[in-house]
Amino acid sequence: MxxxxxxxxxxxxxxxxxxxxxxxxxxHPLSPIVRGGVVGIAVIGYAGSQLVDDVFRGIGGGDGGDDPSEGGLRDGLGFLFDHSLVTSAVVLLALLVVGLVGWLSWRFxxxxxxxxxxxxxxxxxxxxxxxxxxxxxxxxxxxxxxxxxxxxxxxxxxxxxxxxxxxxxxxxxxxxxxxxxxxxxxxxAGRRDEARPGRVAVPGVDLETGVTPDGRPTGVGVGATGGTTALLDPDEGREVLRVPNSRLFVATILHGGTIFLGAVALVAGSLALAAYGSSLEVLTGVAIALPALGPLAFGIAVNRVGELLKHGNFRLADTGSSARIQHGLTDKRTTTVPLHRIQAFGMVQPLWWRPLGWWRVSVNVAGIGHDPTGDDGDNDTTVLPVGTLDQALDVLALLDPAISEDDLRRAALGEGREGGWTLVSERARSLDRLSWRRSGFAVSPHSLMVRSGRLWRRVSVMPHARVQSLTLSQGPLERQLDLATVTLVSTPGPVSVSIQHLGTDTAQDLLRDETSRSREARQPVGAAAARGTDDTQHTQHTREISGTACMSEDLPSQLELPPPSEER
CATH class of the missing domain: 2.30.29 (PH-domain like)
Known part of the structure; x- marks a missing residue:
């Protein structure tokens, strides 16, 4: 050690x-006030609404109905207004109680x-x-x-x-x-993930020239500053990109829920106009239908507003050995994502973003779970909420310079077998008619890439050294068609690396070969050199899936599909 x-x-x-x-x-002494601020605002708002309601009832001459609770509250407020000394004593007592509770909370x-x-x-x-x-x-x-x-x-x-x-x-x-x-x-804690001022070590980057092996400049090193060492502020870093709030707003609106709601409103309005022929009658029908659509519209609005508030003012900075993310409109957060803890990368392009060429980039980070509801977990795993393809590729190059930009672009936009891609079996046509010609995987010496979806494009990348385990599964339909699904298990997160509907033989070869590659990738460099591993031959072997790429002739029995005669 x-x-x-x-x-x-x-x-x-x-x-x-x-x-x-x-x-x-x-x-801080104000901590109890800040922690209880939301509750206090809610209590004050409720009391204020009751007071305003009582004032309007008094002006209108209403009797307040038959609800005894409302009558008791109104009578109590009326008594307090009529007795100013009692009111002052009650307010003072309430303040003393709140202050005492806050002081005790701070004190302990x-x-x-x-x-x-x-x-x-x-x-x-x-x-x-x-x-x-x-x-x-x-x-x-x-x-x-x-x-x-x-x-x-x-x-x-x-x-x-x-x-x-x-x-x-x-x-x-x-x-x-x-x-x-x-x-x-x-x-x-020994987790100084931010680079100290001075020369920083970035995986795959030469500190003397400041460029990656394929010639991309990173702004790090001697060559990046014309002969002087680049300095990175450990708290700010080098800003990589900002996401304009206007773009984020448009991307938030271009969502399946809002589009569905707009389509329903358009169809309903068109039918009403065709049926009644009068705009006034149409407006009357819409007003009658509002209570039915209200809860749906409210739920969609809350979800979209929450997305906008969460990712607003998004900034991504490079601190040398980590990515620093700042985001949030009402709840400003600053998160550091160490590069060595990133386990998998994912790019997603929804159908509604296709005309604008926008993508979202997410990662799986060790130690940070993923909440499917989209709460705090997504704050730490979204490294680009919306951006162009070039921006997405720049972000991925920052997170892992060893990933080829050309391979990523081919994975995002390409289809077919060009570039060494292995597609799913043609027998999968009946299970996935739209994207079976696009879905597949490609292997490089560093990682395994998976692409899927024609309308909703997805790209997943997992370095061989980050593979936790592999699974091979078959559903009833896949078993009938002699197909199988291979899943590379990662840490919890939004990125799933799974290749569905492969031919059984291809799936078994992939499972065997990837098991060997992940095991070799986790070996120390010195151990590989001691065994006389030829890096050039290894690169050629791992460019495509084949039986000869396996380092071991033995396939563990638990990774083999049982013969049909042994199935029950």
Whole structure:
């Protein structure tokens, strides 16, 4: 095991000591107000709505109906308005109670870093003590909800290997203090994913020239700055792209739900106009139909607005060994995605984005789970919410320079066997009539690419060294057609690497060969050299699937399909 640099360790230790992280630290005094801001706004809004309702009832001379609860609330408010001293006492008592509860919450909420772990204590009635070992820390994120932005506070989210439920949140600290705590926690945890100022090491990039093997400049290294070393700010990095909010708005509207709702409204309006012939009668019919379409329209609107708020102000920066993502309109987040923790890459082009040539890029990141509902998990796995194909390729080149841009472009737009692609079996025509001529896979020395979909295009890429396991499966229809599906299992995330409807023989060859390639890719470089591996021959072997590409003649029995005579 490599011994840590004593100089770095001592510097980081002194910095942590200067910040006082080894002692119990209180959160910001305004933390209870910010945490309870949403609840407080809801209570004030409810009370205000009741007051306004009572005022209008009084003006209109209404009796308030027969609901005793409404009558009791109105009578209580009327009593308070008539007795100003009582009202003042009630308001003062409420403020004292709220202040006492907030002070107790702040007083019993504190954190420290000691003994190789970060600890958080909170709660005065129901106490909670959480501990996260520093070696389990995967990343640290900064979040600034809307109310926190108004008060100049930030939330530090410590992401551990256990997933979302095991994350530890320091809510809230001042913005400057949160940045300091984040940097020092990353240093103490050995997860300094941001590059230090100076020369940085980027996989596949020559530090002397600052270019990738195929000649693409990266802005890193001596050659990138005309003879001087490029400096990357460890907190900002080199900005790669920004997504305009106008483009994001259009992409958010171009969604299946909104298009379906618009089509329904257009058809209904056309039928009503043809039936009645009068625009006034049509408007009357639409007003009658609104209660039926209201819940559907509301649900779609909430989903689309949430998407816009989540990905607004999107920025992607390169810090040398990680990608730094900033996004959010009301809840501003800053996330660091270390390049070495990215397990798989995916590009998606919905049908509605085809005329505009837009794509979305997502990744699977070790230690960050994926929430299918689109909550926090997607914040950390979407590296390009919407962009052109060239932008998508630039992002993927940043995340993994070893991936060929030409291969990615061919995967995104191509079809057929050109470029060494292996397509699904022609027997799959009855199962996938639209895209069976496009769906398939290609193998390079670095990764395996999968493409699918003609109307809804998808491209998935998984490096051989990131393959967790492989599965071969057959459904009833596939078994009848002598087809099979091969899945490369990755860490949880939005990217799925699966090749459906392959011929059985092709699927078995792919399973065997990819098992060998993934095993070889995880071997240390020195071990491969000691065995006398010829890299040139290995490259030629892995360019196409064949039986000779397998490094081992033995196929594990659990990876073989059973003979039909043995099936039950």
């Amino acid at each position: 490599t011994e840590p640099d004593p100089s770095i360790s001592s510097v980081e230790g002194r910095a942590a000591h200067d910040l006082g992280l080894h002692e119990w630290q209180h959160l 909420s504190k954190f420290r870093v000691t003994g190789g772990q970060i600890e958080l204590r909170k709660g005065w009635l129901f106490r909670e003590h959480r501990q996260v070992p520093l070696e389990r820390v995967q990343a640290i994120e900064i979040s600034r909800p809307l109310i926190a932005q108004l008060t100049g506070l930030s939330q530090v989210i410590v992401q551990s290997a256990g997933g979302g439920d095991s994350h530890l949140k320091l809510a809230f600290l001042s913005a400057r203090r949160a940045d300091e705590v984040r940097r020092e926690l990353l240093a103490l």
